[in-house]
Amino acid sequence: MDRAAxxxxxxxxxxxxxxxxxxxxxxxxxxxxxxxxxxxxxxFVAAIEDEFDIIISMNQQAEIETYGQLVDAVHKQQADR
Amino acid sequence: xxxxxxxxxxxxxxxxxxKDLFSKFDDVIAMREGLLARGVEDPFSLxxxxxxxxxxxVCNGRDTILxxxxxxxxxxxxxxxxxxxxxxxxDFGSGTTGSRVLNGxxxxxxxxxxxxxxxxxxxxxxxxxxxxxANLGIISxxxxxxxxxxxxxxxxASIYDGCKLGDAEIVPFRHNDIEAMEKRLKRIPEGAGKLxxxxxxxxxxxxxxxxxxxxxxxKENGAMVLVDEAHSMGFIGDNGRGVVEDAxxxxxxxxxxxxxxxxxxxxxxxxxxxxxxxxxxxxxxxxYVFTASLPPSxxxxxxxxxxxxxxxxxxxxxxxxxxxxLHAGLKKLGFTLGTEEPQSAIIAVIMPDLEQxxxxxEALIKxxxxxxxxxxxxxxxxxxxLRCSLCAEHSEEEVSQILDIFERAGKLVGII
Numbered sequence: 247m248d249r250a251a252x253x254x255x256x257x258x259x260x261x262x263x264x265x266x267x268x269x270x271x272x273x274x275x276x277x278x279x280x281x282x283x284x285x286x287x288x289x290f291v292a293a294i295e296d297e298f299d300i301i302i303s304m305n306q307q308a309e310i311e312t313y314g315q316l317v318d319a320v321h322k323q324q325a326d327r
Numbered sequence: 328x329x330x331x332x333x334x335x336x337x338x339x340x341x342x343x344x345x346k347d348l349f350s351k352f353d354d355v356i357a358m359r360e361g362l363l364a365r366g367v368e369d370p371f372s373l374x375x376x377x378x379x380x381x382x383x384x385v386c387n388g389r390d391t392i393l394x395x396x397x398x399x400x401x402x403x404x405x406x407x408x409x410x411x412x413x414x415x416x417x418d419f420g421s422g423t424t425g426s427r428v429l430n431g432x433x434x435x436x437x438x439x440x441x442x443x444x445x446x447x448x449x450x451x452x453x454x455x456x457x458x459x460x461a462n463l464g465i466i467s468x469x470x471x472x473x474x475x476x477x478x479x480x481x482x483x484a485s486i487y488d489g490c491k492l493g494d495a496e497i498v499p500f501r502h503n504d505i506e507a508m509e510k511r512l513k514r515i516p517e518g519a520g521k522l523x524x525x526x527x528x529x530x531x532x533x534x535x536x537x538x539x540x541x542x543x544x545x546k547e548n549g550a551m552v553l554v555d556e557a558h559s560m561g562f563i564g565d566n567g568r569g570v571v572e573d574a575x576x577x578x579x580x581x582x583x584x585x586x587x588x589x590x591x592x593x594x595x596x597x598x599x600x601x602x603x604x605x606x607x608x609x610x611x612x613x614x615y616v617f618t619a620s621l622p623p624s625x626x627x628x629x630x631x632x633x634x635x636x637x638x639x640x641x642x643x644x645x646x647x648x649x650x651x652x653l654h655a656g657l658k659k660l661g662f663t664l665g666t667e668e669p670q671s672a673i674i675a676v677i678m679p680d681l682e683q684x685x686x687x688x689e690a691l692i693k694x695x696x697x698x699x700x701x702x703x704x705x706x707x708x709x710x711x712x713l714r715c716s717l718c719a720e721h722s723e724e725e726v727s728q729i730l731d732i733f734e735r736a737g738k739l740v741g742i743i
Contacts, residue, residue, distance in 0.1 A: 285708060288480055288499065292507065301514045303475075304490075304497040 252298075252321045259293045260313075272314035298324045362681070368689045370700040380404055381592075381720045386697055392725055392732075394715045395699035399672045400561045400642055401720030402592030402632040412593075415627030422622045427454075428609060431620030439630040443597055446633050447568055447583060451605040454597045454626070456618055458557055458586030459485040461596030464614035465553065465582060466524065467493035474520035477511050477545075479503065479536070481529050481707050483555065495522070502529070502707060505540050512548040521550035527570030528558035531706050531714070532665030533673030535563075538574040546579055553582040558671060561590030561636045562643045562719070587629045590636060595621050595629055642719040646672055649717045649726050656730040661743040665712065675701075676713040676733075683740060684711035690736035696729060 247255075260270060263286050268279060276282045282290065291302050294316075300323045302310075310316050338356060341347050363369055368387070377385040381401035382393050402408055415435055425431035436454060443452035455461040466489030470476050476490050480499040490497045498515075500507040508523070515521055523545040525536050538554065545552045556569035564572030567590075571580050581602060587595035598608075609615060621629075647669075654669035657676060665675030678684030681702050688700040691713070699714040706712055721729075737743035 283709065284704070288501065292501065295514070296510065299514060301475075301496075301498055301511060304499060306496075 247321075247324060249317065249321045252324065253317045255297060256294060256313075256317055256320060259297060260290065263290050270313050272312065272317075274313045275311050276313070276316075277311070294320060300324060300327070358681075362685055365682075367685045368692060370685060370688045373692070373697070378403075381718050382722075382725060384697070386692065389692070389695055391692070391695050391697050392721075392729060393697050394717070394721075394729055395697050396718070397558070397589040397716050398592060398718050399558075399646060399716065400590040400592065400632075400636060400639060401718045402590065402635070405592070405632065405635065407635065408592065408628045408631045411631040412624040412628040416622075416624040419623035421624070423620045425619060426616055427620045428616050433620075433623055433626070435623050435626040435630065436620060439595075439626045439633065440597075442630045442633040443599055446566075446637055447599045448577070449583070449599040450601045450603075452597055452599045453605070453608055453612075453615065454595060454621065455615055456596070456621055457594060458584070458588055458596035459488075460614040460618065461584050461586070461598055462486050462555065463489045463492060464612040465584060465598045465608070466490055466522070467614070468608060468612040469493075469551070469582075470495035470520065470522045474522065475515045476522045476524060477508060477515075477550065478524040479508075479526065479529075481531065482524060482526065483530070483557075484705075486524055486526075486555065490524075503534070503536055505537060505544065508541060509544050509548070512545065512550060515548075521545075521548065523550045523552045525552070525554050526558070527554055527556040527563065528671040528673065530558050530673060531701060531710075531712060532675045533558075533669075533671045533714075534666050535559075535570055535670045538570050538576055542571075542574070542576040542579050551581040552579065553584060554580050555584045557584070557586045557589055558673060560585050561639060562646050562672060567636055567639060567643060587625075587632075591629050591632045593625050593628045593632070595625060639719075646717060646719040648723075649719070649721050650674065652723070652726050653715065653717060653729065656726075657733060660730065660734050660737060662733070662737065672717045674715045674717070676715065678711040678713060679742065681711045683742060684713065686740045687713060687736055687742060690739050691732060694732045694736055696732040696736075 264280060295302055298320055310319055373386055375384040375386050381398045381403050384391055384393055419433055423431040440452040440454055455464055462485035470493045472494045474495040475498055476495045477498045479502055481502045498511050500511050525541055528535055542552055554571050559569035561567040563569050571577050582598055582600045585597050587593045650669045650672050654674050658664060663677040691698055701712040701714050703709040
């Protein structure tokens with residue numbers, strides 16, 4: 247799957263969690279812009295993990311602040327599989 | 328009432344010296360100020376001026392029933408336990424002033440580890456200075472860089488801190504979700520070390536883990552299993568060994584972590600295990616090595632208490648009666664509870680929000696009842712909870728008094 251396809255899929259998965267319908271760009275932050283709390287993060291991460299059959303550990307999550315970084319991390323992981 | 332106990336500190340903005348490292352706490356400071364500005368008694372600076380028994384104390388000047396102490400088996404004033412402590416204090420002095428691996432292992436430390444081995448029927452027991460350190464030490468030492476820890480998202484702070492200290496990859500799953508746990512285990516790269524961490528009883532809602540299935544799946548996937556039984560020791564399972572015993576998985580669990588600060592009635596933590604190489608932990612586990620060991624009086628009280636808990640079946644039965652009566656009574660009064668049925672000695676009453684929770688806590692304390700107020704971020708789903716933990720020494724009469732106070736307070740605050 248190329249980066250654009252990963253992006254499209256994650257965008258789709260993010261939709262139910264983006265309650266305020268904020269426009270998601272590459273530099274949109276999860277904690278700041280999207281106001282994700284820890285529970286939302288868990289559910290969102292679980293949805294991505296299940297979709298791509300990967301693990302995004304809490305250690306990796308701590309390094310991911312923006313939407314673009316998330317797409318990069320998922321793209322890299324599923325490419326490495 | 329004591330002067331000042333309900334007064335919050337009033338921080339002044341600090342000038343100069345560059346960035347104030349305390350600025351990251353501004354949100355918490357603001358939340359606390361907002362709560363106390365409404366004149367509520369501070370739930371987080373209660374002082375017990377006198378402790379009368381495992382179930383009674385004078386708190387902020389009032390005679391109070393204690394319903395939030397985790398003193399499940401009421402061992403803190405047991406005459407044999409107190410006597411053992413006095414004797415050890417007289418014979419061995421007030422403290423060891425040393426690490427367990429240097430000058431800090433006295434006869435009493437060996438005795439309490441023997442008592443634990445017998446209590447759990449396990450080959451090895453290792454005593455730490457607190458339960459927090461037991462989790463911190465064992466987890467961080469056995470799961471290091473490149474290993475994977477799969478754990479319940481609602482795990483205790485000491486478990487998360489142990490994970491972080493050890494530098495393993497941390498993979499949480501939704502609370503008590505067997506399928507979510509299994510999926511994550513199966514995704515771990517081949518050849519990596521795997522540790523599954525579960526708790527017997529989760530202290531926030533007082534609910535129990537489905538250990539039978541979870542432990543089986545963990546083993547099938549080649550993981551070692553650690554279960555924290557802090558909130559079940561002494562009264563769950565036929566011999567009080569905890570949820571692992573009740574679920575029939577004692578032999579499949581690699582490590583049980585526990586504490587002396589709940590049912591045992593003093594302070595300290597431990598790990599028991601049948602792992603053949605377990606004793607090496609005494610040399611490689613930093614939170615065990617680089618701290619002073621427990622004082623002789625503490626290990627003596629713990630040892631006596633643990634041996635008495637082996638024969639505590641009447642007390643266990645009464646504690647369960649108390650738990651069932653309180654659960655049914657609160658439900659009938661119209662409170663929302665953390666579990667549909669009582670699963671442990673913790674009953675969590677769910678509050679609509681922090682403001683009403685604090686109001687309810689205050690109404691209870693003013694009517695002579697102490698419970699724990701638990702608030703985000705320590706709580707699951709950002710709930711505000713009034714956490715009640717029962718004691719085997721609560722009389723039937725005290726439980727009915729507790730229900731009366733809840734009814735009065737609930738109506739006053741308008742929750743029921």
